Amino acid sequence: MPDADPPLTVRLTDPGDVAAALPHLLGFRPEESLVVVSLRGATGLRLGLTARVDLPAPEHRELVLRGLVRSLATDRPDAVLLLVVSEDEDDSAVPPERPWAGRLPELPHRPLVHEAVLAFDGAGIAVREALLVRRGRWWSYDCTGGCCLPHAGTPLPAGTSELAAAAALTGQVVERDRAALVRRIAPVGFLAAAGMAQACDEVGDDLARRAAELGWDEVVEEGWAAVQAAVEAAGPGSVERLTDRQVARLAWALRDVDLRDRALGLALSRSAAAAEAVWTELTRRAPAPLDAAPATLLAVTAWVRGDGALANVALERALGSEPSYSFAVLLRSALDACLRPAEIRRLIREAGAPRDARR
Incomplete structure (x- = not known):
């Protein structure tokens, strides 16, 4: 890309x-x-x-x-x-x-x-x-x-x-105060959350059956294709909203560490703004702990473009959802050490280089 x-x-x-x-x-x-x-x-x-x-x-x-x-x-x-x-x-x-x-x-x-x-x-x-x-x-x-x-x-x-x-x-987007940043990615209301929880259960069962039939690697590649399609659809001028099942499919896909790391590279692509929009939507709507991965990806994307406030708010959400989520814990340490966006960019490139060479 x-x-x-x-x-x-x-x-x-x-x-x-x-x-x-x-x-x-x-x-x-x-x-x-x-x-x-x-x-x-x-x-x-x-x-x-x-x-x-x-x-x-x-x-x-x-x-x-x-x-x-x-x-x-x-x-x-x-x-x-x-x-x-x-x-x-x-x-x-x-x-x-x-x-x-x-x-x-x-x-x-x-x-x-x-x-x-x-x-x-x-x-x-x-x-x-x-x-x-x-x-x-x-x-x-x-x-x-x-x-x-x-x-x-x-x-x-x-x-x-x-x-x-x-x-x-x-x-x-400049918010009125920090509380408005928190509200931007706040979990959805009770009725919407109930619908999302049901969709996640159904999609999770479907993925388990497909993994048994096709193998996990094939399911991962399907998940990556879904991520790419969602990011492409979230480009400039997009008004299409993800369905509950789409949110569930993407959230389950990002639980795979290798796929999540591939998604990390989107922060350095020209699709970064669209990817951030997708991560924001998943963070809002996916139930815990499925929201931890997109929230951490949102933190990375925000930090890379210099928005430390949103990065910290998103990271708080990830760790609040799953305190032991290792990716979020590592990023928390990096942000606490005030690692500069340029250093984050360098680490993302280094992490992605071996995978790029294999593909």
Whole structure:
């Protein structure tokens, strides 16, 4: 199958551009979050790994920041950009050199930013800039100009950004929040689930009979043909919905490890978006534990195109369905180590090379 087109390269040179791009970098619109973006390259303008956590309580800051530093360090950044996303009001602080002057407004969450800067500095990683993103504006914690006073701020860039256009081209959908990502692949309702369970039982019995008659290898090849047909039918402009029996057939097919690994290669093909649509549908509709394989394939496809948020949500679904599913466990370890999408691509190619040579 043909390789996917090379990933699009988008450079964001202004802090406001990065602040406005957060929903596209994360896959959803963050709220009350600390976001850290890796900056790489000779100019320090190439964006790398993006990590997000909920704003931690003071007693949890050290532990949370230690994990962020460890994660970002795997990307070998030349520097990082800190962004606090919060709707909190300004703090009031008494300047030590002017205790008689009363309390002055101060950008919120400055102690968190201070601790984050120290944590990254302790790991030898410079913080290029620290920003507050709030109510359609951004502030720099380091800026002393009038534009960065608590009551001011700089409006986020308006219009469709280059990154937004690139995200749309790759099929990324920006959700309102992380909960919306979870709902995107949430299991179907009770009546639909009952119908799917019956279809899976019937198809499973049919496959057992065919395996006894034709042999398992023949059944596997039929399953691969079904996967290819479903992906082809899910191409651009497709509105056809898989039947319960089709979902059951594909879900049973992906329980075969070799077939699943062949399907893994679709993440690097020009059919990646169509394959992701199929994996999403199977994850939603297949009952546990048949949803574990498509959910993990969905996680791989999302991670390869840089959508870490969806990758993690899909992986949570896979491990929630079948905690011992080895493919999901291995991928969980890789994502926890912040293995870059480029490394995932390389591993997929290496895993697929021997099989390609045999065919």
